[in-house]
Amino acid sequence: MAVQTAAKKERAPFDYDRYLRPKKLPHIWCPGCGHGIVLKSLIRAIDASGLTKDQICMVSGIGCSSRTPGYVDFNTLHTLHGRSFAYATGVKLAKPELKVIVISGDGDALAIGGNHFIHTCRRNIDMTILVYSNFIYGMTGGQYSPTTPQGAIATTSRFGNIEPVFDCCDLAKAAGATFVARGTSYHCQDLEKTILEAIRHKGTSVVEIIDQCPTYYGRLNKLRSATEMMEKFEKNGTVSVKQVDKLPPEKVEGKLLRGILHRVERPEYCEEYDKLIQDAKGK
Numbered sequence: 001m002a003v004q005t006a007a008k009k010e011r012a013p014f015d016y017d018r019y020l021r022p023k024k025l026p027h028i029w030c031p032g033c034g035h036g037i038v039l040k041s042l043i044r045a046i047d048a049s050g051l052t053k054d055q056i057c058m059v060s061g062i063g064c065s066s067r068t069p070g071y072v073d074f075n076t077l078h079t080l081h082g083r084s085f086a087y088a089t090g091v092k093l094a095k096p097e098l099k100v101i102v103i104s105g106d107g108d109a110l111a112i113g114g115n116h117f118i119h120t121c122r123r124n125i126d127m128t129i130l131v132y133s134n135f136i137y138g139m140t141g142g143q144y145s146p147t148t149p150q151g152a153i154a155t156t157s158r159f160g161n162i163e164p165v166f167d168c169c170d171l172a173k174a175a176g177a178t179f180v181a182r183g184t185s186y187h188c189q190d191l192e193k194t195i196l197e198a199i200r201h202k203g204t205s206v207v208e209i210i211d212q213c214p215t216y217y218g219r220l221n222k223l224r225s226a227t228e229m230m231e232k233f234e235k236n237g238t239v240s241v242k243q244v245d246k247l248p249p250e251k252v253e254g255k256l257l258r259g260i261l262h263r264v265e266r267p268e269y270c271e272e273y274d275k276l277i278q279d280a281k282g283k
């Protein structure tokens with residue numbers, strides 16, 4: 001018993017404060033919002049990467065998720081709705097030594113920013129893109145987004161959404177991203193490991209993160225709590241890629257895969273651009 005107590009004492013609690021900007025707190029997120037849980041996994045992944053705070057540039061567009069960079073003590077840019085990828089590309093080209101991390105919502109990345117998203121993936125520029133997919137536009141009051149499930153209620157689909165869903169991971173892979181993964185705010189420890197792998201990857205890495213907006217999506221769709229949403233969409237709505245082959249088809253059907261879905265190597269954009277400059281100089 002005494003040995004156990006001593007061992008417990010040795011483990012210092014994780015120092016989140018080191019990564020936060022206390023003057024920017026309290027944050028704007030509603031109780032039960034998934035974005036805070038994701039921030040925790042993200043901070044832990046960055047810490048595990050061994051990168052210093054100055055080596056990171058975090059860029060976002062507009063939305064509840066896009067508020068994240070304001071709260072963290074890295075180089076940060078809070079830009080325009082859907083345009084974070086363009087700013088992030090500029091930062092990476094000007095300072096290729098930085099690790100660029102883009103934070104975006106499903107609306108930000110896949111609707112207004114969809115064009116920028118696919119061309120960033122196509123170029124394979126070295127940056128990590130996190131798409132917080134809560135099936136709705138949270139910040140502006142719950143309009144439906146490209147990830148809103150068919151039949152779901154949003155403030156702009158009062159009788160049920162009739163539009164098919166964009167699969168963010170399929171889209172990223174088809175567009176050329178060289179690392180594609182999916183995580184959830186429920187499986188936050190797995191998420192931390194997945195984000196770490198994404199940060200370590202050279203090229204465009206995309207992680208779609210299923211999280212919850214209890215205030216709009218939950219309320220409109222009669223899901224009574226954040227916990228109920230996490231149970232429905234994240235715990236029971238996803239299957240790990242590591243388990244999928246062992247499960248009968250009926251346990252997999254209709255579920256989203258989580259984990260690393262795609263990882264390949266391909267020339268990285270900044271390096272190719274640099275080669276071009278060197279060639280041009282030599283001529």
Ligand SMILES: Cc1ncc(C[n+]2csc(CCOP(=O)(O)OP(=O)(O)O)c2C)c(N)n1
Nearest residue numbers: 062063064065081105106107108137138139
């Ligand atoms: C050009 C432009 N169009 C529309 C808006 C309004 N707007 C701000 S955030 C947002 C949606 C954000 O939703 P999402 O990206 O899914 O992030 P969440 O808030 O759910 O985290 C919209 C439509 C804007 N700020 N700029």
Ligand code: SF4
Nearest residue numbers: 029030033064138213
């Ligand atoms: S409106 Fe939704 S997405 Fe925005 S902070 Fe609240 S719960 Fe989160």
